[in-house]
Amino acid sequence: MGNFNKVFLLGNLTRDPELRYTPKGMAIAKLGMAINRSWRDESGASKEEVTFVDVDAFGRQAEVVSQYLKKGRPVFIEGRLKLDSWEDKQTNQKRSKLTVVLESFQFVDSGNRPGEDTAAPASAPMRQTPNAAPAMPTPPARPAEEMPPEDDDVPF
16 A cells, blocks of 8 residues: 655744755755634534644755745645654653655745735745746737737647
8 A cells, every 4th residue: 555645734934934054055944833723612612723833844945935934924835744753862761753844835925014025026936846947937928919820720
């Protein structure tokens, strides 16, 4: 039987991304997300819970995330779960933590909040994917009189 490890999360950042570089120059950004859930219980009372998730981004995505995302900003991420395990040096107990490794993301809002000038430029790609070719700019529209005549004998 095959395996499947995919996570989709839509939430708000709980802190500004922390960008670091490995000795070999690989960018790593650590960010925290809060995902809210609201529902009504059987008596009709409104209930709410918040789930906090740590996310790791690598490479160019880590740099983009740290440049354009700030605390409180909503973001949609796609990634995979990863379990880290280690031994606590002070207590010698085994510890573990489940995190999400970012594979792609989308800005959810425009980033134009009052008092902030950290918005992504209009030309910034909305979806970052690993190994994806950069988005090609859309050519400006030409007036109808400049358009070549359409040929109805296109063989496809």
